[in-house]
Amino acid sequence: MSKYTEDDLKVELENKEYEYGFYTDIESDTFPAGLNEDIVRAISKKKNEPEWMTEWRLEAFRAWEEMTEPHWANVHYEKPDFQAISYYSAPKKKDKYESLDEVDPELLETFKKLGISIDEQKKLSGVAVDIVMDSVSVATTFKKTLAEKGIIFCSISEAIQEHPELVKKHLGTVVPQRDNFYAALNSAVFSDGSFCYIPKGVRCPMELSTYFRINQGGTGQFERTLVIADEGSYVSYLEGCTAPSRDENQLHAAVVELIALDNAEIKYSTVQNWYPGNKEGKGGVFNFVTKRGLCEKSAKISWTQVETGSAVTWKYPSCILKGDNSIGEFYSIAVTNNYQQADTGTKMIHLGKNTKSTIISKGISAGKSQNSYRGLVQISARADNARNFSQCDSLLMGNNCGAHTFPYIESKNTSAKIEHEATTSKIGEDQVFYCNQRGIPTEKAIALIVNGFSREVLNKLPMEFAVEAQKLLEISLEGSVG
Amino acid sequence: MLSIKNLHASVEDKEILRGINLEIKAGEVHAIMGPNGAGKSTLSSIIAGNETYEVSEGEILLEGEDLSELAPEERAHKGVFLSFQYPVEIPGVSVTNFIKTAINEKRKANGQAEMPANEMLKMIREKSELLEMDRKFLSRSLNEGFSGGEKKRNEIFQMAMLEPKIAILDETDSGLDIDALRIVANGVNKLKNENNAVLVITHYQRLLDYIIPDFVHVLMDGKIVKTGGADLALELEEKGYDWIKQEQEA
Numbered sequence: 001m002s003k004y005t006e007d008d009l010k011v012e013l014e015n016k017e018y019e020y021g022f023y024t025d026i027e028s029d030t031f032p033a034g035l036n037e038d039i040v041r042a043i044s045k046k047k048n049e050p051e052w053m054t055e056w057r058l059e060a061f062r063a064w065e066e067m068t069e070p071h072w073a074n075v076h077y078e079k080p081d082f083q084a085i086s087y088y089s090a091p092k093k094k095d096k097y098e099s100l101d102e103v104d105p106e107l108l109e110t111f112k113k114l115g116i117s118i119d120e121q122k123k124l125s126g127v128a129v130d131i132v133m134d135s136v137s138v139a140t141t142f143k144k145t146l147a148e149k150g151i152i153f154c155s156i157s158e159a160i161q162e163h164p165e166l167v168k169k170h171l172g173t174v175v176p177q178r179d180n181f182y183a184a185l186n187s188a189v190f191s192d193g194s195f196c197y198i199p200k201g202v203r204c205p206m207e208l209s210t211y212f213r214i215n216q217g218g219t220g221q222f223e224r225t226l227v228i229a230d231e232g233s234y235v236s237y238l239e240g241c242t243a244p245s246r247d248e249n250q251l252h253a254a255v256v257e258l259i260a261l262d263n264a265e266i267k268y269s270t271v272q273n274w275y276p277g278n279k280e281g282k283g284g285v286f287n288f289v290t291k292r293g294l295c296e297k298s299a300k301i302s303w304t305q306v307e308t309g310s311a312v313t314w315k316y317p318s319c320i321l322k323g324d325n326s327i328g329e330f331y332s333i334a335v336t337n338n339y340q341q342a343d344t345g346t347k348m349i350h351l352g353k354n355t356k357s358t359i360i361s362k363g364i365s366a367g368k369s370q371n372s373y374r375g376l377v378q379i380s381a382r383a384d385n386a387r388n389f390s391q392c393d394s395l396l397m398g399n400n401c402g403a404h405t406f407p408y409i410e411s412k413n414t415s416a417k418i419e420h421e422a423t424t425s426k427i428g429e430d431q432v433f434y435c436n437q438r439g440i441p442t443e444k445a446i447a448l449i450v451n452g453f454s455r456e457v458l459n460k461l462p463m464e465f466a467v468e469a470q471k472l473l474e475i476s477l478e479g480s481v482g
Numbered sequence: 483m484l485s486i487k488n489l490h491a492s493v494e495d496k497e498i499l500r501g502i503n504l505e506i507k508a509g510e511v512h513a514i515m516g517p518n519g520a521g522k523s524t525l526s527s528i529i530a531g532n533e534t535y536e537v538s539e540g541e542i543l544l545e546g547e548d549l550s551e552l553a554p555e556e557r558a559h560k561g562v563f564l565s566f567q568y569p570v571e572i573p574g575v576s577v578t579n580f581i582k583t584a585i586n587e588k589r590k591a592n593g594q595a596e597m598p599a600n601e602m603l604k605m606i607r608e609k610s611e612l613l614e615m616d617r618k619f620l621s622r623s624l625n626e627g628f629s630g631g632e633k634k635r636n637e638i639f640q641m642a643m644l645e646p647k648i649a650i651l652d653e654t655d656s657g658l659d660i661d662a663l664r665i666v667a668n669g670v671n672k673l674k675n676e677n678n679a680v681l682v683i684t685h686y687q688r689l690l691d692y693i694i695p696d697f698v699h700v701l702m703d704g705k706i707v708k709t710g711g712a713d714l715a716l717e718l719e720e721k722g723y724d725w726i727k728q729e730q731e732a
Contacts (some may be wrong), residue, residue: 145662246522367645428570429534430570431570431571431572433532433554434566434569434570434572435572435584436531436553436554436558436560437530437531437554437555437557437562437563437564437566438580438581438584438587438640438644439555439558439559439584439585439588439591439644440555440583440584440587441555442490442552442555444583444587448572448575448579448583449572449575451574451575452541452572452573452574452575452624453573453574454574455574456574
C-alpha cells in the first residue's frame, strides 16, 4: 500500500470540496453538513449577532422546516439535499495567482471580450493585487463621498451591529421569513449581503455599482440585501457583474428587499452571469431568488435585470404598490442557452390608488433551453384607476428550445386598465443571410439581432453597464448557431 | 469584373439554372429579364452565396477569383452587393447602426481599422442626401414598418455606403412608385463608374428607362437565350416573351 501523505490528504479534501462546491479551509472550523436549530444559533453566534437577530433566524428556520420546495415553476432539476449542505464555512479564500499568466486563458478571453480593464481582471480573477493601489484609493474616496451625504452602505452583518434600529425595523417587512421555502431558508442561514440606507431627500450621487464591483469579487451563497430609500431620496443600485463568476456553490438562495418611502425612487439593476453548466447541461448554479420592493406614496421602484447565467433560474422581482400614485417597473432580459432553464418574471401588486406598473420582458432561448415568463398583475378592490402595461417578447434560436409565457391577471376593481402584449419570433435564416450579404458574419449578425430585440431593456441599464451587458449577450449566445 | 461560366444550380433536386454564361466588364450595366420562374432571383442569390441552392457545375469569378468556396460575408467583403427584392426587417437595429456594423466588418476583413465616427457621419449624410432620404429615417429600425419605396431606397443607400464592385439589383423596381423609382435609379446612376458594374434583374422594362443597360439578356428556363442592347428591353415590353420562346423552339 502506498504511503498516505499529508499532501494526499490535502488533495482528497480539495476534491471533496469541489464535489460539494464549497471551500473548506482545513485550518478553520467548518460546520458539519446539515441544518438544525443548533446550526442556526451557531451561525448567528459566529457573526456575533444580538439576541433578537438569533431569534429572528430561528423563527425563519422553524417556518422553513414546515415548508416544502415549490414545484409549480416550469423547471426540472434534481432537488438539492438540504441536509447535505454545510451552512457555514470560513470566508472564502480565493486562489492567489502571481500574475495573469497563471489564470485560465478562457476566462481571460471572456474578460477581454467584455472590455474589462487589466487591473480589474486581476482583481476579479484573484491575482495578487498589491500593485493595484488605484482601486483601493478609489473605494476610499467613494466611501467618503457617501458618508458626507449620510448614506449608509455596508455589509448587512455590519449593519446589524452598527445600525440595529434600521435593520430591526425593516428586515423581513417586504419579504417575511415565511414568505416562501427559499426565503425562509435564506432568513435562517444568510451569510452576508449588503445594506443601504439613503436619508431623506438625498440623491445618491453615484451608481452604487462602481463601488460594489471593486469591493466585492465573490458572492455569497445566501445573500441578503436590504435597501431603504427614505422620503424623497433616490438611489441607483447595481448588483452582480458581467464578468463570469465561477462560483462553485450550486445552490444560491438570495433575498433582496427594497423599501421606497414616500416620493423615493429606487432603481435596482442586476446582471447575473453565474456558471450555467457545461454544454451537456452538467453542473451550473441553481438560482432561487426572492426580490421584492415596497412603494409608499408616490414612490417608484424599477427592477432591471439581465439574466444570462445559472443552470436553473427561479426569480420574480416584484413591486408592492402600496402607496397612492406609486409606480413599479420591471425590465428583463433572460437568455438561456444549451440546457439552461429560466422561470422568471414579476408580480405587480396594486394596492394604492392611481398606481402604475410597466412590465417589459424579453426572453431569448437557444440550444435546448427552456425560457418561461411568469407574471402576475393584481389589482385590489381599493386600487382605483390602476394601470398596467405588459409586454412579453420571446425570441427563439433553432428548433430545440422553448419559450413559454404565463401571464396572470387578477383585477378586483373595474376602473383598472390592463394591457398585455406578447410576441414570439424566431431568428430567420433570411435575416442572417441578409446580414451576411452586407458583410456581417453569422455570429455578429445574431448578436446584432439579439441586441436589437433587447434594446428597450438594455436602454434602462446604467450607461457603462449597458455596453458590457450587450457584449455579455453576444458571449452567452456564442456557438448557438450551427 | 464578374464572369459566370456554365453555371448549373438546383434546389431540392430541381434544376433551376442550366448552364448560365455571363461576362460583365467594369463600367458596364447589364440587365437580365425574363418571365416569372425563369431563375432570375436564383441567379442573384447564388452569386451572393445563398446556401439554399446547390451549385452542381460551373463557376463564378470576381476579378478572376473563384467565389464558390467563399461564404456570403466573404463575397460581400470582396465587393459583391445584392439589393434584395424583399429586404428583411431587423427590429431594434437602426439603419445607422446596421450600416456602421457592415462597413466596419468589411474594413476589418480587409485589414483596415474601423471607420472614424466623423468620417462615417459625413458619408452617411452625403449618401442619404443623394437618395433624398429623411434624416429621421436613419434612426428607425431596419426595414421595420418601411414602405416598399423606403425599403428599396434603403437598399441603394447601403449600396452607396458599401461601394461594391458588382451590385446586383434584384427587382428593385417592384413596389416603387414613379417618384421613388426615379430617385433610386438616379442614385444608382450617380454611383456607377468605370471601376464597378451593375447587374439589374427585372421583370419589367420600366426601370431600364432610367438605368440604361449596355446589354440585355433574356433568361428563360434557366438559360440565357438571347442577348442584345437596350432596345431589346423595349421589344420585350412591347411583344412579351412568347416570341422568344417560339424562336427557341423553331
